[in-house]
Amino acid sequence: PSTAGRDFIRDIVAADLASGREKGVVTRFPPEPNGYLHLGHAKSICLNFGIAEEFGGRCHLRFDDTNPTKEEQEYIDAIERDVRWLGFEWGEHLHFASDYFEQLYAWAQHLIRTGKAYVDDQSQEEIRLTRGTLTEPGQNSPFRERQVDENLDLFARMRAGEFPNGARVLRAKIDMTSGNINLRDPVLYRILHAHHPRTGSAWNIYPSYDFAHGQSDAIEHITHSICTLEFEDHRPLYDWCLENLPVPSRPHQYEFARLNVTYTLLSKRVLTELVRGGHVSGWDDPRMPTLAGLQRRGIPAEALREFVKRIGVAKANSTVDIGMFDFVVREVLNKTAPRRMAVLNPLKVVIENFPEGQVEKLEAINHPDDPSQGARQIPFGRELYIERDDFMEEPPKKFFRMAPGREVRLRYGYFITCRDVIKNAAGEVVELRCTYDPATKGGNAPDGRKVKATIHWVSATEAVPAEVRLYNLLFTTPQPDAANFASQINPESLETVTAMLEPALASDNFEGAIQFERQGYFCRDKDSAPGKLVFNRTVGLRDTWAK
Numbered sequence: 001p002s003t004a005g006r007d008f009i010r011d012i013v014a015a016d017l018a019s020g021r022e023k024g025v026v027t028r029f030p031p032e033p034n035g036y037l038h039l040g041h042a043k044s045i046c047l048n049f050g051i052a053e054e055f056g057g058r059c060h061l062r063f064d065d066t067n068p069t070k071e072e073q074e075y076i077d078a079i080e081r082d083v084r085w086l087g088f089e090w091g092e093h094l095h096f097a098s099d100y101f102e103q104l105y106a107w108a109q110h111l112i113r114t115g116k117a118y119v120d121d122q123s124q125e126e127i128r129l130t131r132g133t134l135t136e137p138g139q140n141s142p143f144r145e146r147q148v149d150e151n152l153d154l155f156a157r158m159r160a161g162e163f164p165n166g167a168r169v170l171r172a173k174i175d176m177t178s179g180n181i182n183l184r185d186p187v188l189y190r191i192l193h194a195h196h197p198r199t200g201s202a203w204n205i206y207p208s209y210d211f212a213h214g215q216s217d218a219i220e221h222i223t224h225s226i227c228t229l230e231f232e233d234h235r236p237l238y239d240w241c242l243e244n245l246p247v248p249s250r251p252h253q254y255e256f257a258r259l260n261v262t263y264t265l266l267s268k269r270v271l272t273e274l275v276r277g278g279h280v281s282g283w284d285d286p287r288m289p290t291l292a293g294l295q296r297r298g299i300p301a302e303a304l305r306e307f308v309k310r311i312g313v314a315k316a317n318s319t320v321d322i323g324m325f326d327f328v329v330r331e332v333l334n335k336t337a338p339r340r341m342a343v344l345n346p347l348k349v350v351i352e353n354f355p356e357g358q359v360e361k362l363e364a365i366n367h368p369d370d371p372s373q374g375a376r377q378i379p380f381g382r383e384l385y386i387e388r389d390d391f392m393e394e395p396p397k398k399f400f401r402m403a404p405g406r407e408v409r410l411r412y413g414y415f416i417t418c419r420d421v422i423k424n425a426a427g428e429v430v431e432l433r434c435t436y437d438p439a440t441k442g443g444n445a446p447d448g449r450k451v452k453a454t455i456h457w458v459s460a461t462e463a464v465p466a467e468v469r470l471y472n473l474l475f476t477t478p479q480p481d482a483a484n485f486a487s488q489i490n491p492e493s494l495e496t497v498t499a500m501l502e503p504a505l506a507s508d509n510f511e512g513a514i515q516f517e518r519q520g521y522f523c524r525d526k527d528s529a530p531g532k533l534v535f536n537r538t539v540g541l542r543d544t545w546a547k
């Protein structure tokens, strides 16, 4: 396809195909199974799978499972589920770096035999201290000149489990004076006596990210290995490994800017701590920026794909306003979400001239722009609930909704006029006594008189109560500090109310979000049970974060 100008990665892919440097495109999404996927991963998934789709290639799902102490089967399962939910398929190309452990080991031996790797007996601390700094060169290890046979023997014994954790490492022999610290004899293998979710206790040594990643790409014939900018300085090492090993293909690494979003931390470490520390109810807590949390909050996968498309792919880091995400979510939901009425903070209204015990059915359309969604019947009666905020006893000038003596329209219903305000002993308004005009059914007065406001409502006798969870931003500052986030958690990130819903909401079986008219989008939570409805607020109708 013609993609010039779309983004620099797609331009590179298009140019490589046009010049014949590559015959097809093969990408991969390479998560480490040490947590759930988040919004940032969605950007990488859409980029990798999207490019494969657009250029008629394929994208692999590869688990980068080289660090068994942090990895779990639960995360593998969740990642597969979430990538599928986002709308992508890897077909038969589900791979694991651990499937290549034997090949990687053989390639490490190859580096030893060609004098390009050695076993170092220094401690991790000694290695760190002799690595030098940006301005100071590093120092050669005293073990750097070890003979090939001794290196091969020690490496085999590391694998066999003869030595404790940290006793030795395998290092590439590159250049301790390199301006790029990643090339100062990087560690290729470390000893780790740990159970691996897939290889069990077969291995006592594990390859580093840098040694596993490029070679895994080569084994899978990946053409374009796309990663985030922090790996830019690793690219020379990526290339060095491929150039010094008899690999079956020659992939190339390209870097793009990771996604950052205001009021959000996209780091699996932080998200893990939020879960472990009990700050949220789990990985799928609707306040979490995880795909599981966003899904549970009612965000459609389409909105995530659309958001990623709009933010684009660039080479410089930046931060996207969370308001932009909400904007896209609203835009997508507005097109399809059915409309219903629900009162979040109920105030009772008694229609004095409506007969007691009688229920009338009024017709309400399900979507203003989509006639195919049809209409439904909503019950109207003598007792109703309206939103407490829709009434003011002493309204300021610009408040046009309910007030003493004032007439307003009930959505899909009648005009009603407030005749009396009833208060409790504490002086709080507990009930409005109103009258309705039977001639205004459907929302218009035959005499042409106007009202300035239309409010939503439910029948008090027919409405169904529900727990509604209103989510606010998880952090109080636009740029939360990943190192010190606990003190920046918003104590009001979850507010729970008992709302009154129109009865259809109890029987509807929508998967996704529904618009509660004038309130926002909401979806039924998995905590719902027979006789106990729970709804999550997906997003409000207007941007309220900025206030």
Ligand code: ATP
Pocket: 029, 030, 031, 032, 033, 039, 040, 041, 043, 044, 064, 226, 227, 228, 257, 258, 259, 260, 266, 267, 268, 269
């Ligand atoms: P975290 O920093 O949250 O631990 P990670 O990069 O360690 O994330 P991986 O599982 O290694 O997580 O990520 C898989 C892929 O997703 C990588 O290619 C990584 O670059 C990409 N990725 C991770 N976070 C983001 C982000 N915020 N924006 C874009 N891509 C991301």
Ligand code: MG
Pocket: 032
């Ligand atoms: Mg990573």
Ligand code: MG
Pocket: 032, 268
């Ligand atoms: Mg990580």
